[in-house]
Amino acid sequence: RKWALGPELGRGAFGQVHMGLDQVTGEFIAVKACLISGGRSSTASKLSNEIRLMQRCRHVNIVQYLGTELSPAGVYIVQEWVPGGSITSILSNFGAFTQPVTQCYARQILHGLVYLHSCGTVHRDLKGDNVLVSAGGIVKIADFGTSEQLYDLQDDRGHLQGTLHFMAPEVLQRQPQGMAVDVWAFACLVLQMHTGNMPWASELGARKRLPRLLRLMQAHRMPPLPNDLNPTMRAALTACFSWNPAERPTAKHLVHHGY
Numbered sequence: 001r002k003w004a005l006g007p008e009l010g011r012g013a014f015g016q017v018h019m020g021l022d023q024v025t026g027e028f029i030a031v032k033a034c035l036i037s038g039g040r041s042s043t044a045s046k047l048s049n050e051i052r053l054m055q056r057c058r059h060v061n062i063v064q065y066l067g068t069e070l071s072p073a074g075v076y077i078v079q080e081w082v083p084g085g086s087i088t089s090i091l092s093n094f095g096a097f098t099q100p101v102t103q104c105y106a107r108q109i110l111h112g113l114v115y116l117h118s119c120g121t122v123h124r125d126l127k128g129d130n131v132l133v134s135a136g137g138i139v140k141i142a143d144f145g146t147s148e149q150l151y152d153l154q155d156d157r158g159h160l161q162g163t164l165h166f167m168a169p170e171v172l173q174r175q176p177q178g179m180a181v182d183v184w185a186f187a188c189l190v191l192q193m194h195t196g197n198m199p200w201a202s203e204l205g206a207r208k209r210l211p212r213l214l215r216l217m218q219a220h221r222m223p224p225l226p227n228d229l230n231p232t233m234r235a236a237l238t239a240c241f242s243w244n245p246a247e248r249p250t251a252k253h254l255v256h257h258g259y
Contacts, residue, residue, distance in 0.1 A: 006230035061112030096196035108139035113251035179246035187240035199223035
């Protein structure tokens with residue numbers, strides 16, 4: 001093994017993420033340890049899909065894939081080390097972001113989404129936990145454990161994928177899904193950065209149950225927006241929270257219109 005496994009940093013869709021040290025270059029890396037118990041074919045298939053998607057991604061706003069190592073116990077996915085940690089952890093340490101920081105990070109997330117969508121990939125679990133920030137303020141989208149190619153999505157729509165607070169209506173209702181689910185989740189992430197809390201947090205409370213969230217969404221159509229949003233951000237989020245996915249702007253549209 002050309003690297004040493006360090007302390008656990010967090011957990012992804014299918015494994016634990018550890019800090020690692022490259023034993024040749026001395027560079028820090030991130031290692032996702034995915035243990036496959038009992039040879040579960042479904043887990044192995046999803047890991048294979050995640051690795052395949054990451055191998056194709058080459059973009060400044062996507063975490064860089066460095067390689068894979070197989071062992072009898074499971075799979076180790078090696079990625080670039082992003083020292084700032086996740087947006088969720090930064091919010092926990094520093095509180096809600098200022099508007100300039102929120103917009104700076106949001107623009108970079110959009111550029112990452114434009115790239116993913118141009119490759120036909122839908123992330124499906126965009127949230128603060130899965131977006132990392134480098135020491136220089138460069139944002140990196142991570143964790144492709146639930147991602148799919150667009151043409152594979154319709155076969156999987158009966159299974160809920162993602163995180164409850166960030167799910168679009170069509171996901172909750174198990175309807176056809178596409179790139180618009182990432183646009184809804186992006187808007188949820190902007191709210192998380194701006195307020196320091198996940199969308200629907202106060203309305204759901206401790207009862208994070210799908211039926212309650214669905215009732216809330218059907219009653220209010222979109223998460224409550226803070227009063228201190230500027231008009232541009234309010235208009236963009238309102239569009240991203242369109243109930244009909246066909247009416248949501250694309251990530252490319254949001255970039256081209258200067259969000």
